Amino acid sequence: MAEIRITNLIKRFGDVYAVRDLNLTINDGEFLVLLGPSGCGKTTTLRSIAGLERQTEGDIFIGPRLVNDLRPGDRDIAMVFQFYALYPHLTAFDNIAFPLRAQRIPIPEIEQRVRAVAAQLRIEHLLNRRPRQLSGGEQQRVALGRAMVRRPQVFLMDEPLTNLDAALRADMRTELKHLQHELATTMVYVTHDQVEAMSMSHRIVVMNLGVLQQIGTPLDVYRRPATLFVAGFIGSPPMRLIDGELADDAFIDPSGIFRLKLNAPTVARIREHGATKLVFGIRPEEITIAQETPPDLIGIVALREPLGDETIYDLQIGTQLLQLRAAPTLRLNLGDQVPLKIDQQALRIFDRQSEQAIV
């Protein structure tokens, strides 16, 4: 177990910056997720920690050791790519024992360590089976066991759940999170899937185009996105973002039809900041149907998406579209005019120029 410290990390491929001046401390025992779209620099960062890439500039510490010049094999890490790369001709036991045999560990100790790992993963009864006799989820646990058995100081995982079907992915998320909690081993996990990042991590690091956007707990990042990029990347459906400006204590879009009165503290904060071109952001669950009159806004139902446990409505206000997350029992029809209440505590305002959050 160890803390990982990354200081002023830069990685260039030719003229292209894959990672730009990254500073990041991953706590001992933390489950940290690097999240972003492809090309954001998350995998390059992970590979630099692993020693599979040599950074152009900057230092990486694992525990107290500066590991810049250490080979991957000497860094005491376990790198897991996709989970089910098992040896098909070996039993589950032999698959898990493989890294220990390579280290020439005595047989009784191998036996004991494999059984201990299998108990933690609840696969003791499957140890004599070969991979094709195992379900997808069981295979994943065996692969996880093979990574665990070495007792590395750090787990590094690069989109290990990508090729699984949705149900299995959800199960593995749960298992992985539970396991990391029990092992308390530092975990750095790369994904482009915001649901994975939200559901598993202690903290999320959001990256875009090689630049760190925000570090925070899942709910921090969800509720208080620091940049427009984070606001649009996290959440399903994502936060709705509308361009406009401040006029008479209200936010209005260019057409003037979308007009929302803002409360005094929000207006004061925008004035203090000084930005004129603004972006208004709101999540689908922060809009409700107004009981009092006059409502904040009136939307026309443009689309209804029933998802079973909830229904998402697209509401048109002039040329803008907002989304409303509603209980499945609420039934609105296309074309209905709906009075809306906006949660003033939850709404966000960004500076269009800097793309940073103001409120």
Place this chain on the structure above:
Amino acid sequence: MAELAIHNLTKRFGKVTAVRDMNLTIADREFLVLLGPSGAGKTTTLRCVAGVEKPDVGDIRFDGQAVTTVSPAERDIAFVFQTYALYPRKTAFENIAFPLEARRLAPTEIEHTVREVAKKLRIEHLLQRRPGQLSGGEQQRVALGRAMVRKPRAFLMDEPLTNLDFKLRVEMRGELKRIHFELKTTLLYVTNDQTEAMSLADRIAVLNSGVLQQVDTPEAIYERPVNQFVAAFVGNPRMNFLECGLRADGGPQLIATDGSWSLPIPGELWDRVHTTIGGGRLILGVRPEDIALSAEPLPSSIPGKIYVIEPLGDRTIIDLAIGGAQVRVRVPPTSTDVLGAQLWCSFDTQRIHLFHPETGQRI
């Protein structure tokens, strides 16, 4: 525009039966989604409707007319795949106009038709660009436009959104639904994504292993799945399943196979189940949003320990260990319970589902 009917369709590949005796009618102007895991037979069904595959048994009918001997091109349908296959050297306008030019329509009519379609797709400002200058979603719309100008009798779509990133996929979902609403055309759509199916479809046809499981509205599929397969496949997170049996002493109730919990149920339901399965086992299904959690025991609540907490922003999913089983519970995002803590869950017995342990059929 047309009604499509699939009549006693069976399609084999060698020894493998891809589709088994399927009967399904897609109403004129309906948006019907074929939903199932890979290997379910949904793409084979679509390809039979398109005429790209020939049925071994049964036929395909458009407005009551069998088209089994009609070639794909003469069926007058548009087939949209996940890859768009646009001509890279032609502009968006020229790509969309292509089928009309092949029909030698007058230039003014072509111009008019292309602009009309572009307007519906909201790509009027992109018509002079080449595919390389368009985003994935824009290319997708151009491909749709090319299909639309022909005014086909029906659209067939095979996972058209699969290659798009998450954000774009959600956006295009809305667009597709809106476009269907405007075109008022029959649309048969294949996907393995249950969210896509729920949000898009007028009706969903769920397939598994070549066999049609259920055809119904999204709400009905979600509320009353006909079997355990449908129940498990539709819904995210998926329905929880617990093995249990019946007990009569102490009032009508379900009791866990390992004895770790029991749940009183209405006598009328108990009787119905007993008639079906006798004293045997059954599967209790309950959706994550139909379970309420409490910090103290309530009448007929079941104790569980927190296994994992998954915050998703707009909601939190709590995994609870109940005896040897696990259930997922949907709670509001503010919940701050800690791992290992003891909680009690109350199942909404009005909304539980019971399935036969062998056949998986709803009881």
